[in-house]
Amino acid sequence: MAELSITSLGKSFGDVRALDDVSIVAEEGKLLTLLGPSGCGKSTTLWSVAGLHTPDTGAISIGDRVVYDAASGTEVPPEERQCGVVFQSYAIWPHMSVADNVGYPLKLRKVAKQQRRERVEEVLALVELDDLGGRYPHELSGGQQQRVALARALAYQPRLLLLDEPFSNLDAKLRERARDWLRDLQQRVGITTVFVTHDQDEALSMSDRVVVMNAGRVAQIGTPEEVYRDPADGFVADFVGSINLVPGEIVGHDGADIDFVVDGTREAIRVRVDGDVRLGPGRLGIRPETISIVGDIDQPGTVRGTALERRFLGDHYRQTIGIGDARVAVQTHLASIPDHPVLRLPDICKVFPASEPTAESSTNPNSLETT
Amino acid sequence: MSLTIDAPARPESGGSATVPPERRRSHVGRERSRIVHYATWIVATVLVVGPLVPVVWASLWTVPLYDDGGSFTLRNYRDLLTDAAWWTAVRNTVGFAVLTTAGAVALGTLLAVLLRRVQMPGARLYRTLILGPVVLPGLPLMLGWIAMYSPAGYVTSWIDSNTPLPIFWNLYSVPGMALVAIGSLTPLMYMVVGSALSTLDSTLENAARVNGASPVRALFSVTVPMLRPGILNAGVITFALSLEVVGIPLLLGTSSNIDFISTYLVDNWSNEFPPRQGLVSAGAVVLLAVMTVLLVLRNRFAGDLARFTTTTGKPTASRPIAIGRLRWPMTVLVGGYFLITLVIPAIGLLLTAFTTVLTPYIDPWDVATLDNFSTVLDNPVFRRSIVNSLLIATIGGAITTLAITTIALVAHRSRFRYRRSLQYVTLYPRAIPGIVTGMAFFWSFVVIDPNGVVRSSLWGIGIAFAVRSLALGYSAFYPALAALGEDLERAARVSGADWLTAMRTILVRLLRPAMAVSYVLLFVALFADYDPALFMVSPGNEVIGLTMLNLWITGVAGPVAALGVVQLVVTAVVLGAARLVFGRISNG
Numbered sequence: 025m026a027e028l029s030i031t032s033l034g035k036s037f038g039d040v041r042a043l044d045d046v047s048i049v050a051e052e053g054k055l056l057t058l059l060g061p062s063g064c065g066k067s068t069t070l071w072s073v074a075g076l077h078t079p080d081t082g083a084i085s086i087g088d089r090v091v092y093d094a095a096s097g098t099e100v101p102p103e104e105r106q107c108g109v110v111f112q113s114y115a116i117w118p119h120m121s122v123a124d125n126v127g128y129p130l131k132l133r134k135v136a137k138q139q140r141r142e143r144v145e146e147v148l149a150l151v152e153l154d155d156l157g158g159r160y161p162h163e164l165s166g167g168q169q170q171r172v173a174l175a176r177a178l179a180y181q182p183r184l185l186l187l188d189e190p191f192s193n194l195d196a197k198l199r200e201r202a203r204d205w206l207r208d209l210q211q212r213v214g215i216t217t218v219f220v221t222h223d224q225d226e227a228l229s230m231s232d233r234v235v236v237m238n239a240g241r242v243a244q245i246g247t248p249e250e251v252y253r254d255p256a257d258g259f260v261a262d263f264v265g266s267i268n269l270v271p272g273e274i275v276g277h278d279g280a281d282i283d284f285v286v287d288g289t290r291e292a293i294r295v296r297v298d299g300d301v302r303l304g305p306g307r308l309g310i311r312p313e314t315i316s317i318v319g320d321i322d323q324p325g326t327v328r329g330t331a332l333e334r335r336f337l338g339d340h341y342r343q344t345i346g347i348g349d350a351r352v353a354v355q356t357h358l359a360s361i362p363d364h365p366v367l368r369l370p371d372i373c374k375v376f377p378a379s380e381p382t383a384e385s386s387t388n389p390n391s392l393e394t395t
Numbered sequence: 396m397s398l399t400i401d402a403p404a405r406p407e408s409g410g411s412a413t414v415p416p417e418r419r420r421s422h423v424g425r426e427r428s429r430i431v432h433y434a435t436w437i438v439a440t441v442l443v444v445g446p447l448v449p450v451v452w453a454s455l456w457t458v459p460l461y462d463d464g465g466s467f468t469l470r471n472y473r474d475l476l477t478d479a480a481w482w483t484a485v486r487n488t489v490g491f492a493v494l495t496t497a498g499a500v501a502l503g504t505l506l507a508v509l510l511r512r513v514q515m516p517g518a519r520l521y522r523t524l525i526l527g528p529v530v531l532p533g534l535p536l537m538l539g540w541i542a543m544y545s546p547a548g549y550v551t552s553w554i555d556s557n558t559p560l561p562i563f564w565n566l567y568s569v570p571g572m573a574l575v576a577i578g579s580l581t582p583l584m585y586m587v588v589g590s591a592l593s594t595l596d597s598t599l600e601n602a603a604r605v606n607g608a609s610p611v612r613a614l615f616s617v618t619v620p621m622l623r624p625g626i627l628n629a630g631v632i633t634f635a636l637s638l639e640v641v642g643i644p645l646l647l648g649t650s651s652n653i654d655f656i657s658t659y660l661v662d663n664w665s666n667e668f669p670p671r672q673g674l675v676s677a678g679a680v681v682l683l684a685v686m687t688v689l690l691v692l693r694n695r696f697a698g699d700l701a702r703f704t705t706t707t708g709k710p711t712a713s714r715p716i717a718i719g720r721l722r723w724p725m726t727v728l729v730g731g732y733f734l735i736t737l738v739i740p741a742i743g744l745l746l747t748a749f750t751t752v753l754t755p756y757i758d759p760w761d762v763a764t765l766d767n768f769s770t771v772l773d774n775p776v777f778r779r780s781i782v783n784s785l786l787i788a789t790i791g792g793a794i795t796t797l798a799i800t801t802i803a804l805v806a807h808r809s810r811f812r813y814r815r816s817l818q819y820v821t822l823y824p825r826a827i828p829g830i831v832t833g834m835a836f837f838w839s840f841v842v843i844d845p846n847g848v849v850r851s852s853l854w855g856i857g858i859a860f861a862v863r864s865l866a867l868g869y870s871a872f873y874p875a876l877a878a879l880g881e882d883l884e885r886a887a888r889v890s891g892a893d894w895l896t897a898m899r900t901i902l903v904r905l906l907r908p909a910m911a912v913s914y915v916l917l918f919v920a921l922f923a924d925y926d927p928a929l930f931m932v933s934p935g936n937e938v939i940g941l942t943m944l945n946l947w948i949t950g951v952a953g954p955v956a957a958l959g960v961v962q963l964v965v966t967a968v969v970l971g972a973a974r975l976v977f978g979r980i981s982n983g
């Protein structure tokens with residue numbers, strides 16, 4: 025059953041088209057992630073659901089209740105939408121103790137004092153802050169504040185839990201733990217959750233489904249495996265994980281096998297691709313971990329390149345290999361490789377159109393250009 | 396990691412502590428928030444813009460509004476614009492405003508650069524001293540000026556009889572009045588230019604120095620030119636303030652028959668018979684129009700509220716520039732400025748208050764007395780003035796603080812349809828001259844309260860003062876509001892609070908310190924204000940400033956100076972107490 029459905033949502037801020045025909049369905053009890061570079065409209069989507077922004081067009085319903093519908097002029101104010109929200113800034117009220125923060129939604133709902141205290145204790149235990157009810161926000165660490173925000177959002181048992189980049193203010197180690205912890209908690213509580221992040225690792229490791237957004241539009245919706253293994257376009261491929269987008273030309277094909285000439289080279293490489301094939305310029309998408317360095321050039325799908333650069337990244341090396349005009353990243357465990365290594369491309373590659381927006385121009389921390 | 400409690404997914408599936416199922420809450424929350432929005436907007440608009448309507452009406456009507464009948468006419472404007480005295484007053488006022496603007500802006504800029512960007516002994520003390528005239532009431536100090544520097548004043552007489560120096564100044568002239576105004580407005584200009592200076596990026600200055608410019612040269616070739624917008628802004632403010640001054644021409648122009656626009660209007664209102672109220676209203680409308688144009692101009696120069704938000708950013712940690720040996724003559728020069736504009740007039744005020752007669756020919760100790768203070772306490776007019784001003788300041792300050800808080804929350808933290816206009820309405824009183832405010836409320840009460848119940852009570856003057864102080868309190872309050880993240884109230888909204896509840900339980904709580912600072916500033920401003928009372932005063936609702944003005948003109952110097960000392964001391968005590976309580980008053 026769809027707990028949240030967003031239909032054709034549109035929103036402009038002046039000339040900025042923040043949301044353009046966004047449609048998303050979140051299933052009950054599942055965790056859905058909105059993933060995309062900063063400024064792509066994730067928060068705007070989330071806030072439209074919570075009622076903190078008024079979209080221009082489209083409709084939103086939570087459960088069986090229509091909370092926004094541009095056509096009929098329906099707009100339910102945020103206080104009646106039953107969404108628990110965790111803000112990026114946490115937004116813990118500094119003048120209230122932890123217990124008062126968590127108890128606030130219950131107080132507004134006129135829950136009796138005794139019950140309120142019990143529920144606050146229960147939720148604080150849930151987020152492992154059992155003994156900190158009497159503290160004030162400034163006496164808490166960043167990680168604890170974030171859990172107070174979560175406890176407050178869950179206190180009155182909302183229909184939806186909305187989280188806007190909740191981990192972005194935590195340091196890297198803490199973030200990884202918080203991720204597992206939150207996922208675990210979400211599954212125990214079983215609350216339908218929409219999670220916003222620009223971090224693909226977070227998105228891939230936590231979600232039931234991922235919505236990849238780009239410039240106000242939905243680029244792809246799918247399970248983490250789907251968006252990683254079968255990206256809908258070059259943008260998704262580039263933003264989710266890292267990928268080489270090798271420019272060149274498809275000069276011929278035989279069923280799913282194509283002959284691809286990398287720009288700056290003459291010889292065609294024969295690779296098998298997934299999806300439609302059209303002759304002409306295109307980009308071959310290959311993930312670095314799917315390329316291997318072999319000794320033999322005569323196999324199909326191999327190409328010789330020039331070793332340009334090597335970087336040690338802890339559990340592996342990232343080699344940059346020049347093939348014609350392209351610089352191709354390869355992930356290996358070999359400390360040293362020949363000056364002119366032979367690369368073996370994966371059995372199945374993906375071809376993307378020659379020009380379309382990629383994540384390189386935005387702030388993808390995983391983009392190859394920056395690693 | 397152990398989780399012992401499984402919270403339910405759904406309200407109905409129950410937990411160990413039960414929360415009642417979500418009520419389909421009625422629209423009470425939405426409705427009452429809307430009511431507050433509209434009520435705030437209507438009250439603010441009615442109080443700020445509403446009173447101007449009867450002024451315009453009175454200027455276009457053949458008979459005063461308290462008389463029956465009458466019809467539309469343009470004669471008042473024709474009378475005004477063909478009156479030679481009006482044009483003389485305009486010439487005097489404009490000449491005065493030009494001199495004052497040039498002097499105050501030049502001195503204010505110089506002081507801002509010297510005190511904030513140059514290493515100089517005593518700079519810290521000077522920076523504190525210069526705040527005095529900004530926050531303390533200006534009238535007592537002005538009386539000190541007159542006591543010392545007027546043709547018969549202490550300093551003037553002393554120089555005349557003990558030195559061969561020529562007396563080149565005469566306070567009872569337009570340039571003389573400009574001198575007094577420069578003395579009282581320079582500190583304000585110092586603050587305006589100084590705040591522009593602190594938002595400047597010091598990297599440009601550093602870049603000039605890296606490229607070989609000497610510190611002083613970098614200061615004058617890079618920093619000062621970049622200050623131009625700030626200086627322009629300060630100039631428009633001074634010019635506007637100079638156009639509406641009342642105290643200076645009343646104190647200094649009366650004896651030599653120099654009329655300003657303000658005194659021209661006051662004279663035709665209260666000293667002509669029959670009073671030419673239509674003509675005066677027409678003059679007020681003209682003055683208001685000019686001031687409005689100036690305010691619009693100023694907002695062009697300095698994005699109005701943006702100015703406050705940018706100053707809350709990172710402080711530019713630029714070190715003051717070393718000027719070597721020059722620092723000694725500089726500090727003496729600046730010290731001289733404070734001696735002449737602050738210390739000597741303050742001594743003048745004190746001497747006048749504590750002696751029976753002040754002249755260099757008699758040793759003040761021989762004529763020392765406390766009589767002036769006992770007069771202040773015994774005389775009912777003086778006593779009433781103090782009590783009334785205190786009432787207006789304490790109660791009016793509290794009500795105005797609440798009003799400003801409400802207005803600011805609706806204007807900046809709601810989705811109310813007319814929220815932007817509310818902001819303009821609140822800032823507009825800055826463009827309304829005090830005497831026009833007074834006249835506006837006079838006419839309004841004539842129309843809506845013909846029996847004069849409100850007008851003759853303190854509420855009438857109190858409301859006029861409060862409206863006039865809205866913009867000041869608002870500019871003091873707004874930065875604190877802007878600094879509070881909007882997520883705080885968003886979190887309350889999604890927790891189930893309607894707008895009003897979110898404001899009340901979260902924002903207002905967090906804004907209490909800012910409200911306290913606003914209250915103190917409003918107290919001080921309301922305690923010192925007198926312009927609007929000129930047209931509204933009647934026996935029983937006198938206020939300190941106006942009493943001082945009226946009685947000084949009739950020649951009562953000692954008790955008036957004593958009243959001024961009382962006003963200064965009360966203000967200083969309130970500010971000092973506030974400083975103790977809040978650590979420090981706002982940077983304003």
Ligand SMILES: Nc1ncnc2c1ncn2[C@@H]1O[C@H](COP(=O)(O)OP(=O)(O)O)[C@@H](O)[C@H]1O
Pocket residue numbers: 037040041042060061062063064065066067068069
């Ligand atoms: N209140 C606002 N006023 C103007 N533009 C806004 C506002 N909020 C968001 N935007 C713009 O809308 C776009 C999407 O913003 P947002 O949803 O916050 O992105 P994200 O959360 O994905 O980083 C951005 O271009 C942003 O500049």
Ligand SMILES: [Mg+2]
Pocket residue numbers: 063066067068188
């Ligand atoms: Mg965001």
